Amino acid sequence: QQQVKQSPQSLIVQKGGISIINCAYENTAFDYFPWYQQFPGKGPALLIAIRPDVSEKKEGRFTISFNKSAKQFSLHIMDSQPGDSATYFCAARDSQGGSEKLVFGKGTKLTVNP
Amino acid sequence: DVKVTQSSRYLVKRTGEKVFLECVQDMDHENMFWYRQDPGLGLRLIYFSYDVKMKEKGDIPEGYSVSREKKERFSLILESASTNQTSMYLCASSLVPYRREWGRSSGYTFGSGTRLTVV
Numbered sequence: 001q002q003q004v005k006q007s008p009q010s011l012i013v014q015k016g017g018i019s020i021i022n023c024a025y026e027n028t029a030f031d032y033f034p035w036y037q038q039f040p041g042k043g044p045a046l047l048i049a050i051r052p053d054v055s056e057k058k059e060g061r062f063t064i065s066f067n068k069s070a071k072q073f074s075l076h077i078m079d080s081q082p083g084d085s086a087t088y089f090c091a092a093r094d095s096q097g098g099s100e101k102l103v104f105g106k107g108t109k110l111t112v113n114p
Numbered sequence: 115d116v117k118v119t120q121s122s123r124y125l126v127k128r129t130g131e132k133v134f135l136e137c138v139q140d141m142d143h144e145n146m147f148w149y150r151q152d153p154g155l156g157l158r159l160i161y162f163s164y165d166v167k168m169k170e171k172g173d174i175p176e177g178y179s180v181s182r183e184k185k186e187r188f189s190l191i192l193e194s195a196s197t198n199q200t201s202m203y204l205c206a207s208s209l210v211p212y213r214r215e216w217g218r219s220s221g222y223t224f225g226s227g228t229r230l231t232v233v
Contacts, residue, residue, distance in 0.1 A: 009154070034221050043118070043204050043224030044157070089156060100145065100164075100208070101172065102222060106156035 003027055004092050006105025013112050019077035021108045023090035026071065032093035034102070035064065035075050039086050047088070048075070080112045117141070120205050120225040127232050133192040135228050137205030144209065146188035147222065148172075148180065151202040163188055195232045203228045 005024045013019045023033075034049035050057045050064040050073065057064045063076040077084055087109050091102040121136035139146065147162040149172075159172030161180040169180050177199060181189045188207075192199055206222040 006156075036222075036224075041226070043206075043226045044222075045224065046221035049221060101147070101159055101162055103159075104149075104157040106154060 003094075003103045004090060004105045006090050006108060008108060009106070010109045011111070013080045013110065015080065015082060015112055015114050017080050017112075019075075019080045019084070019110055019112070021075045021088055021090070021110070022072065023074065023092075023105050024070075024072045025092050027092070027094065027103075028071070029094065029096050030092035030103075031095050033064070033066065033073050034091050034093075035062075036089040036091065036104075037086050038089065038107075044089055077110075080110075082112045082114050085110055085112050118205055118207055118223050118225040120203075120228045122228050123226065125228060125230045127192075127195050127230065129196060129232055131192075131195050131232075133195050133230065133232075135190040135192075135203055135205075135230070137188045137190070137225055138186050139188075139205075139207040139223070140186065141207070141223075142185065143207035143223075144185070145207060146182065147206045147208075148178075148188065148190045149204045149206065150174070151204055151227070157204065160190065192230075195230075197232050199230065200232045201230060203230055 035047045036044035037047040038044040048059050048062050061078045066073045087107045089107045090105040118139045127133050145164050148160045149157040158174050163169045163182045179191045204227045205225040208222045
């Protein structure tokens with residue numbers, strides 16, 4: 001079963017625009033929500049993360065918005081640049097039972113046109 | 115920086131072969147994971163390990179096994195490779211929670227991946 005639903009599957013944005021990727025989850029036991037960025041030929045790299053007791057976290061041009069009641073979170077990329085073109089994955093951490101694992105969304109391929 | 119190294123970037127194997135994918139991390143992480151990545155399906159967890167000689171099944175363990183004899187090394191084994199195991203395989207590692215309170219990241223560190231083709 002898909003525990004983290006990510007949309008859209010692909011996104012094309014003009015340079016300078018705002019990129020928005022959305023994720024939704026069902027499991028209220030999730031306790032950590034990271035976003036990963038993956039360039040072709042590379043493994044995913046941690047971009048930014050948020051805990052459920054915070055509604056927003058900003059790091060440079062990247063912002064996570066978190067809505068606990070709606071069980072949704074989103075990544076906003078301000079002033080999008082061609083170098084931001086990559087695949088983005090949202091994830092949620094399941095810490096039940098003492099062992100931890102991340103559940104990933106299916107990914108969003110972002111293309112920023114110059 | 116934490117480094118997670120996967121021994122091969124590309125592998126081509128024949129159906130029925132036994133395949134070993136190796137992963138080594140150099141930052142004393144307790145947790146290690148194997149994922150496979152397929153277009154449109156994202157990252158799916160195969161197996162993970164939170165200590166030496168410990169392993170737990172992920173979401174898609176069928177056809178795979180793992181070995182963790184040393185803390186830094188986590189191996190994924192395809193007992194009898196099949197064409198539906200053609201995929202990108204990603205290894206990752208992370209710290210356990212009590213060590214993260216020392217100010218270390220809660221995130222995973224991934225290797226660059228091994229693209230396996232089974233013919």
